[in-house]
Amino acid sequence: MASMFSSSEISKSATTLFSAYASFAGSMMLVRSMANELIPHQLRSYLFSVFRYFFTPLSPNLTLTFDERFGMSMNQVYEAAEIYLSTKISPKIERLKVGKTRKQKHFTIALEKGETVHDLFEDVKLTWRFVCIMEGQKPHSEERRVFELSFNKKHKDKVMDFYLPYVLVKAEEIKNQDRVIKLYSKQCPVEDDGRNSGPWGRNGSSWGSIILEHPATFDTLAMEPDVKKMIIDDLERFLKRKEYYKKVGRAWKRGYLLFGPPGTGKSSLVAAMANYLKFDIYDLRLSSVRSDAELRRTLLSTTNRSILLIEDIDCSSEVLERPIEKKNYRQEEPVKSGQLTLSGILNCIDGLWSSCGDERIIVFTTNYKERLDPALLRPGRMDMHIHMSYCTAHGFRLLASNYLGIDSSKYNPFFGEIDGLLKSTEATPAEVAEELMKNEDANAALQGLVNFLKRKRDEGNAIKNKPTDDGDGYEEKKNG
Ligand SMILES: Nc1ncnc2c1ncn2[C@@H]1O[C@H](COP(=O)(O)OP(=O)(O)OP(=O)(O)O)[C@@H](O)[C@H]1O
């Protein structure tokens, strides 16, 4: 097709355009020099700033940023965004972080650094971006992880009032669908769900997690049925009472002290509680905490709907042998900073930690209740003291059914003898379970248990004040 303009016509138009621009620029310079002469300096700069304001194009967008940390705690919106966005992956995304543990049903997907996700909420278009920024000087530099959310400014209220709460609710739903229970501990170096978690980096108060593999449930626990029922009812009541706790001005937390000899199922009960509630467990070894300040940081980095477990509190001799200022135990600051004290532990539990977390359960376990500091035992500190006792006839029946598939409602020639032996012998459920596992043949296994119990009795382990089957197991047992 022939060109519509000849080359001479183009060069003519260009010349005309150029001279028009030159005359515009010249007149602007003239205006500027007149303004310089006529208008005082301050008024002039004010007028220029007004001009600039009106003629600089304004960005129509607003960007909200969500840091991984919010003060000392985890940022709930960050966590929710991470989970929610894993369900919003579009084909445009180029890099994703994917992982799965044996126990997880589905893959865990997380955004890689710099990736963007688009979302639509009613009529609002939203863009999420995952950003990682290195901050501070090497080698102490730390990675700051941030989610950025951009959208048109005019939707600010809608995003704040409706979209963000929607993201929080959705994330909670997703979390519950594929919920695996995690066991956190301070020694564990890896965060194994593949998400970009682990807020405390290398500063000594980080938790690592593994999936809780403990199969214990209330059904497999050999305990007196009424004690078991009492614990389940207590947990249920606790879960339902959010509003009640708020009304009476108490932190929404519950404390249990489990005491009893080794192998009676204290740790198994904690696992059963976690499996029942679908709460994560934070296993806190006091020996791994160096100071009250570190303890506070550590506790603040735990999440809601969790069980804080402090095992063998009596054996934390390092803690208990340190000076304990009972008079001062409610003070915010420890008596000597830089040390871990019992007062610091109680402070964290009663005060700071309990008031900033929701749906928390605290469990202390001990083999020796009598060795505990009275400050720990005073009424109101732990809501329930649960005695885990030696194996009773009822506990034995549950284990026999679990381990050997024996129907305990039917007559069994061994049961009478075993019941009698259990009354006069201190055998833990762990010991009984171990005997039952030794043989696949039920009769042989039961005979093995009879022999074991007789040996124990003959070794002189008979007891005087062993709780009977009709005892509730909740009362403290006095070993004679
Ligand atoms: N009450 C119980 N019901 C069923 N199994 C039990 C019970 N108690 C112990 N066991 C079995 O014994 C094993 C050890 O028990 P567990 O670790 O729960 O005892 P513990 O009271 O925490 O002991 P420790 O004081 O030494 O920590 C469990 O894995 C479980 O198999």
Ligand SMILES: [Mg+2]
């Ligand atoms: Mg234990």
